[in-house]
Amino acid sequence: MSSPITSIDNDNEKKAQFSSRPSKEDPERVVGDIVDLEDHEVFKQNADVDFRTVGWPRATVIFLKLIFATGVLSIPVAMASLGAVGGALSVIGWTVLNAYTALIQGDFRNNHPSCHSIADMAQQVGGVWVKEITGLLFIVANILCAGSGILGVSIGLNALSTHAACTVWWSLLATVVVATTASVRKFHQIGWLTWAGFGSIFAAVLIVVVGVTTRDRPAAAPATGDYELGYYAIAYPTFASGMVASCSIFVSSANTAAFLPVISEMRNPKDYRKALFVCMSIVTGAYLSFSLVVYRWCGQWVASPSLGSAGQTIKMIAYGVGLVGLVVSACLYLHVAAKYCFVRLLRNTRHLQENTLVHWSTWLGLTFGLGSISFVLAEAIPIFNYLLSLTGSLCFAPIAISLPGWLWMHDHKPWAKGSATQRSAYWFHAFLVPLGAFICVAGTYGVIVQILDAYSSGLIGGAFDCADNSGSVSS
Numbered sequence: 001m002s003s004p005i006t007s008i009d010n011d012n013e014k015k016a017q018f019s020s021r022p023s024k025e026d027p028e029r030v031v032g033d034i035v036d037l038e039d040h041e042v043f044k045q046n047a048d049v050d051f052r053t054v055g056w057p058r059a060t061v062i063f064l065k066l067i068f069a070t071g072v073l074s075i076p077v078a079m080a081s082l083g084a085v086g087g088a089l090s091v092i093g094w095t096v097l098n099a100y101t102a103l104i105q106g107d108f109r110n111n112h113p114s115c116h117s118i119a120d121m122a123q124q125v126g127g128v129w130v131k132e133i134t135g136l137l138f139i140v141a142n143i144l145c146a147g148s149g150i151l152g153v154s155i156g157l158n159a160l161s162t163h164a165a166c167t168v169w170w171s172l173l174a175t176v177v178v179a180t181t182a183s184v185r186k187f188h189q190i191g192w193l194t195w196a197g198f199g200s201i202f203a204a205v206l207i208v209v210v211g212v213t214t215r216d217r218p219a220a221a222p223a224t225g226d227y228e229l230g231y232y233a234i235a236y237p238t239f240a241s242g243m244v245a246s247c248s249i250f251v252s253s254a255n256t257a258a259f260l261p262v263i264s265e266m267r268n269p270k271d272y273r274k275a276l277f278v279c280m281s282i283v284t285g286a287y288l289s290f291s292l293v294v295y296r297w298c299g300q301w302v303a304s305p306s307l308g309s310a311g312q313t314i315k316m317i318a319y320g321v322g323l324v325g326l327v328v329s330a331c332l333y334l335h336v337a338a339k340y341c342f343v344r345l346l347r348n349t350r351h352l353q354e355n356t357l358v359h360w361s362t363w364l365g366l367t368f369g370l371g372s373i374s375f376v377l378a379e380a381i382p383i384f385n386y387l388l389s390l391t392g393s394l395c396f397a398p399i400a401i402s403l404p405g406w407l408w409m410h411d412h413k414p415w416a417k418g419s420a421t422q423r424s425a426y427w428f429h430a431f432l433v434p435l436g437a438f439i440c441v442a443g444t445y446g447v448i449v450q451i452l453d454a455y456s457s458g459l460i461g462g463a464f465d466c467a468d469n470s471g472s473v474s475s
Contacts, residue, residue, distance in 0.1 A: 056271035065332055
């Protein structure tokens with residue numbers, strides 16, 4: 001087992017002894033010797049630009065902001081496909097699994113502190129090719145998430161202005177704002193934004209939850225006459241719609257690989273577990289309570305994103321309150337993707353932690369360049385829950401389910417031939433590898449089928465369409 005088993009300094013973080021066998025691929029781990037883990041950290045303390053300034057409370061809020069905002073807006077729509085019981089079980093199952101795989105990733109990273117990202121960890125177990133594939137998936141995932149944030153901001157601006165301008169222009173404005181805020185170099189400096197962003201989106205969702213319970217009928221339902229609410233305890237979706245709904249719930253808490261770069265900027269990386277447990281506890285409770293209430297009162301008439309479910313007036317209030325949260329979410333996704341590329345390009349050079357021309361031109365080029373790609377993707381797939389589902393199935397299934405299982409087996413090889421309990425644990429983690437592959441293939445198939453159906457039915461007007469995407473004006 002590769003976890004640190006004893007501490008020998010006053011800070012309980014710099015030196016640890018390992019009881020696993022030495023590896024040529026992992027020079028940090030040596031049998032019987034004391035290893036200075038701090039020497040292997042990507043960012044060194046007391047450098048010209050000190051990135052190691054994040055405490056665990058601030059890390060908790062960053063984690064919350066990375067997974068809470070866009071996720072909570074898509075789950076009520078997913079419940080309309082799965083039903084209340086199926087949706088609730090899916091929320092609990094996916095958040096618990098994502099919390100556990102995040103724990104595996106964080107423990108692995110702290111045992112191998114030279115790993116800055118999930119791609120570095122993939123190299124430890126699979127070599128260069130696995131690293132590059134994982135790195136590509138990680139970048140694409142966060143670019144897609146940033147795109148969903150940009151799409152959410154454009155929907156909010158349309159709602160607030162009653163579609164006063166072409167949606168593409170609102171998306172472009174959102175991209176500029178997101179890329180500018182993402183250009184702040186350190187997670188610590190973004191800290192105050194994350195507090196504001198989390199409070200903003202939490203308050204916005206709460207407003208909608210209260211708003212839907214005060215209406216006689218859902219805002220999107222027929223104004224008069226009988227109507228079918230479409231609320232079911234157990235629903236029977238098609239395979240494609242069921243996979244899209246499941247992936248929407250999965251992706252709402254799956255971006256845990258984005259936590260890893262934050263660990264590299266924590267003052268004490270061993271505090272990661274505290275931040276993770278607090279974050280995932282809040283997320284699970286909020287997802288369940290908010291989504292079940294909205295689905296109970298809106299049924300099949302729930303909006304996507306869910307902030308539009310309580311009528312035009314509440315929608316405008318909710319988006320006005322939550323706009324900061326949507327911007328900060330997209331900002332964090334873009335920052336994480338840019339930071340990964342930044343470290344890959346400048347690692348082991350003086351430009352990584354010095355205020356040089358190369359340092360700044362690389363950083364700003366990445367934030368605005370990747371932001372432009374997010375803008376294009378947001379306009380190409382302009383339906384919020386489809387964009388999130390595609391992110392979950394195509395990118396997060398391999399790196400948030402399959403890879404953590406592989407990481408655990410790498411650090412627990414003796415368990416494969418250990419006691420019955422150890423063997424059971426080993427093969428449970430081995431099962432995560434094909435599970436992630438199944439979600440990737442089946443989920444991507446389901447999303448593609450749903451997107452094609454949406455285009456053929458006219459639900460999606462077209463890429464770079466100026467039409468209102470907030471439902472604030474009649475077509």
